[in-house]
Amino acid sequence: MSKTEISAPAGVPFIDVTREFDAPRDLVFRAYTDPGLVVQWLGPRKYEMLLETWEPRAGGSYRYVHTDGTNKWGFHGVFHELTPDAMVQTFEFEGAPGHVSLDRLTLEERDGRTIARSHSVFQTVEARDAMVEHGMADGMNDGFDRLDELLARLATPV
Numbered sequence: 001m002s003k004t005e006i007s008a009p010a011g012v013p014f015i016d017v018t019r020e021f022d023a024p025r026d027l028v029f030r031a032y033t034d035p036g037l038v039v040q041w042l043g044p045r046k047y048e049m050l051l052e053t054w055e056p057r058a059g060g061s062y063r064y065v066h067t068d069g070t071n072k073w074g075f076h077g078v079f080h081e082l083t084p085d086a087m088v089q090t091f092e093f094e095g096a097p098g099h100v101s102l103d104r105l106t107l108e109e110r111d112g113r114t115i116a117r118s119h120s121v122f123q124t125v126e127a128r129d130a131m132v133e134h135g136m137a138d139g140m141n142d143g144f145d146r147l148d149e150l151l152a153r154l155a156t157p158v
Contacts, residue, residue, distance in 0.1 A: 002148070004141050008132050013122040015132065019144050021116065023151040025109035028116065029084050031147060031154070032056075032105070039064075041146040044139045047073075056082055062089075091120070099127045 002020040021028050031037045035054040043049055047066035054062050056079055063076040074094035081088035087105040092098075103120045122128035 002144075004137075004144050006137055006140070008128065011125060013125045013128045015118075015120045015122075015128060015136075017116075017118045017120075017140065019116050021114045021148060021151055022112075023114055023155055024112055025084065025107045025114045027151060027154055028107055028114040028147075031150060032087065032107075033082070037150065037154075041150050042143055044142045045146055046142075055079065056087075058082055093131075096127075096130065099123065099130075101127075101131075 002022075005018040007016040008014075031041065033056040035051055038054060039049045039051050042064070043066050047068055050065040050067060052063045052065065053076075054064070056062075058079060058081055060079045060082075061076065062079070063074065065075075066073045076092055076094065077090040077100075079087065079089045085107050087103075089103050090100050091103050092100045099122070101120045101122045103118055105116060105118045108115045108117070120128075122131065
């Protein structure tokens with residue numbers, strides 16, 4: 001498995017994340033856009049994902065809930081751009097309403113592997129810091145490890 005690189009420089013309201021996957025770009029893109037696949041990897045392994053809406057197209061919306069069986073955490077946003085090599089969307093954690101980030105994901109294929117790079121811009125440095133301090137890295141790493149596992153299953157012929 002690849003290591004997730006997370007950069008959150010002091011004093012600026014953004015986070016950059018890079019992760020390399022052992023899969024071609026079209027397969028990674030499918031894992032990001034197919035609702036049946038998204039529920040298998042997005043978020044920490046310890047939570048179930050309830051996908052209410054997933055419309056991966058410009059102007060489409062999404063909403064999902066992570067639950068541990070007792071507690072629920074909701075997230076929603078809007079897709080603004082969607083091409084095989086880039087996605088732009090808003091992201092809002094419903095536990096902190098009004099704190100919306102704008103996220104751009106690029107997928108670059110190199111020799112059958114895909115480098116995913118995301119750039120998330122927050123409204124304030126404080127909002128960005130709150131995201132980092134509340135376990136964003138752990139959840140992201142766990143989700144990406146799950147994505148690695150999913151991509152390996154999808155790439156294996158049946």
